[in-house]
Amino acid sequence: MRTADIQRNTQETRIQLSLCLDGTGKSDVATGVGFLDHMLTLFARHGDFDLTVRCDGDTEVDGHHSVEDIGICLGKAFSQALGDKRGICRYGQFLLPMDETLVLCACDLSGRDYLGWSVDLPAAKVGDFDTELAKEFWLAFVRNCPGSIHIRLLAGENTHHILEAVFKGMGRTLKAAVALDEKHLGEIPSTKGTL
Incomplete structure (x- = not known):
C-alpha cells in the first residue's frame, strides 16, 4: 500500500x-x-x-495558515506515498461539469512545480471561507508534490459550485496520475530515468 503520515507543527498550526x-x-x-x-x-x-486530517490552527485570526499548511501537508503526503514514482501513469486530466459549472483539471507529476490557475471566482467568500485561499491551497500542494497542475474554469457563475468542481476534479485527476500502469510497473515514466 502507498501510504504516508505527515505531521507539521508551527506556531500557527498543528x-x-x-x-x-x-x-x-x-x-x-x-x-x-x-x-x-x-x-x-x-x-x-x-x-x-x-x-485523515486533524488541524488545530489559529482560525481566530483567519483560515489562511490552516488552509496553506494543510496544502503543504497533503502535497508532502502524496510525494512520500509515491516514492520514486516508479510504475505510475504520471499524467491525469478530468473535465468536470457541475450544473452550470465546467472545470478542466490536468496534471503531470513531473517533479517540476507549476500551478496554472485560471479560475475567476465571482464571490470573495463562501460562508466564512475566503475563496482566494483555494488557489493558495493548490499552490502549497504543488510546491510540495512537484508537478504541473492546471485548473481552468470554462463556465460557471456559482462560487460554491466552482470550488466543489475544482476539488472533485483534482481528486479524479490525481487518481489517474498516481494510478499504476500495469504495462510499465517497474519503470519510472520518464526518458530521463527520474522524476
Missing part, C-alpha cells in the same frame, strides 16, 4: 495527516475550516483516497 493512495474514498477531516473539510471530503471520495 497538523496530523494520513493518506492512502490505494484507498476507497474514506475520509475523516477536521481542519477547523468547515468549507475546507467539505472540499477535502469530496477530494478524497472522488479520488478514492483514504484521508
